[in-house]
Amino acid sequence: MNVVGIIAEYNPFHSGHAYQIRRAKEMAEADYVVVILSGDFVQRGEPAIFDKYSRTKDALEGGADLVFEMPIRYSLSSAGDFAYGGIKALNELGFVTHVCFGSEQGNIDSFMKVAETLEREDRSRTEFQSILESRLKEGLSYPDARAQALLNVIGETDIDEPFFSMPNNILGIEYCLSLLKLGSHIIPLTLLREGQDYRDATNPSLKRYPSSTAIRAGILKSNTPHLVLDDFSDIICYSLRDIIRNNGDLKELHKSIDSVKDISTDIYGRIRSALDEFTSASDLISKIKTKAFTESRLRRCLLQSALHLTETDTSMPYLHLLGLNTNAGHLLRKLRGAGIDEPESYDSDNALHIVTRLSADLPRLNDEARRLYEQDLFAADMYRYTFQCKYRVTLPNEYQQAPVVIDRE
Numbered sequence: 001m002n003v004v005g006i007i008a009e010y011n012p013f014h015s016g017h018a019y020q021i022r023r024a025k026e027m028a029e030a031d032y033v034v035v036i037l038s039g040d041f042v043q044r045g046e047p048a049i050f051d052k053y054s055r056t057k058d059a060l061e062g063g064a065d066l067v068f069e070m071p072i073r074y075s076l077s078s079a080g081d082f083a084y085g086g087i088k089a090l091n092e093l094g095f096v097t098h099v100c101f102g103s104e105q106g107n108i109d110s111f112m113k114v115a116e117t118l119e120r121e122d123r124s125r126t127e128f129q130s131i132l133e134s135r136l137k138e139g140l141s142y143p144d145a146r147a148q149a150l151l152n153v154i155g156e157t158d159i160d161e162p163f164f165s166m167p168n169n170i171l172g173i174e175y176c177l178s179l180l181k182l183g184s185h186i187i188p189l190t191l192l193r194e195g196q197d198y199r200d201a202t203n204p205s206l207k208r209y210p211s212s213t214a215i216r217a218g219i220l221k222s223n224t225p226h227l228v229l230d231d232f233s234d235i236i237c238y239s240l241r242d243i244i245r246n247n248g249d250l251k252e253l254h255k256s257i258d259s260v261k262d263i264s265t266d267i268y269g270r271i272r273s274a275l276d277e278f279t280s281a282s283d284l285i286s287k288i289k290t291k292a293f294t295e296s297r298l299r300r301c302l303l304q305s306a307l308h309l310t311e312t313d314t315s316m317p318y319l320h321l322l323g324l325n326t327n328a329g330h331l332l333r334k335l336r337g338a339g340i341d342e343p344e345s346y347d348s349d350n351a352l353h354i355v356t357r358l359s360a361d362l363p364r365l366n367d368e369a370r371r372l373y374e375q376d377l378f379a380a381d382m383y384r385y386t387f388q389c390k391y392r393v394t395l396p397n398e399y400q401q402a403p404v405v406i407d408r409e
Helices: 015-027 052-061 079-093 108-120 122-137 142-154 167-182 212-221 229-248 250-259 265-277 281-288 295-307 326-332 343-347 358-364 367-391
Strands: 003-008 032-038 066-070 098-103 187-192 318-325 353-355 404-406
Touching: 003 015, 003 079, 015 032, 015 098, 015 187, 032 052, 032 079, 032 326, 052 066, 052 318, 052 404, 066 079, 066 326, 079 167, 079 318, 098 167, 108 142, 108 167, 108 187, 122 142, 167 187, 229 265, 229 281, 229 295, 229 367, 265 281, 265 295, 281 295, 295 367, 318 326, 318 367, 353 358
Parallel strands: 003 032, 003 098, 032 066, 098 187, 318 353, 318 404
Antiparallel strands: 066 318
16 A cells, blocks of 8 residues: 655645646555645745635545645744654654655655755765755855755756745755655655746636745735734734844843744844834734745744744654544554554554544553644744734634544545
8 A cells, every 4th residue: 555645735736736746646556645734824934825624635635645834833934844753753754655746856766866965975964064054144145045055065966946946845855865864764755846837926716826925915905814924913023022022131132042943143142133113914024034034034033933833842642633534543453552452552652643533542641742733733833823913703712623534435
């Protein structure tokens, strides 16, 4: 039995994603498709335009069989951490045989060549960082500096600089590198990205496979209920003020800076200088951005401070089941700790626990797993409360939510 995994955000889900699911299943000759989905906040440092349960339903109707939530400590993080979290989740499930990702290049050999070089040469990461910092000091933008650093580390190849600058290619390298780091037996596959360019925000109805950017642009102009970063401006402002409040104690200040995942002393300094004129999160970013710091990273810094994300724990003690196709339910029974056949397995610190009913499953997690899961709960609550305040409606909380279930042949 083959099972293909896809790591996704579906922000929002569209016809191009349905095409990827269909093609991934064909390429892997898979019986089932498992998706690791970002929750309510996404890698580019924004709230998901629609909530995770709506996007899960769309994914299931579009061909996915099981959808699990990527923990917030990975989903709201750098490309490397995002990729590692997704691959780690698929690997821990134990029954996933393949992983398929879209790319602008479409040749898996190129991705593996780069990843194997980075993994094989212990000096590469040090050399890479040194070259990256040097290029940034020369005034290059972060994407251009990163591309040049990677080319220098890889050496003579038939891979050119644009390969390292495309967002899906960047993630593809990190997926393959994560597979190597984990010693995973999952087989990587890549699908050439088709359709509208990811940066193209023109009318998506004119394209066969529209970009998420274009669809989001249309949603922002419509009356469809949604959330954007500026809806969290008050929370972000207060959280940043808490960090800066420690500036009288240098030791506490450095502890506060170091505790936020993507923040640095330089970013902190720019935030501190601009915070008194804070009017919105997007306005603050426009004041502090430089070539060295991408807007995505700055957005992540702001949300990480609001969500108190202070680390990237590399363990994967649990996965939250967001939804399933009933035909794939037997896959869950392959997992110890799924709360279906072997609830006693929750006593094992080494088991992967599948959270389906929070009231029953959360108490069964050990202290460390529960502490990590509380981060996901906090993120879900912050998203829900913000939506409720914006639209004056009430939504089910995580204890009241059940996995989305569809019956698809």
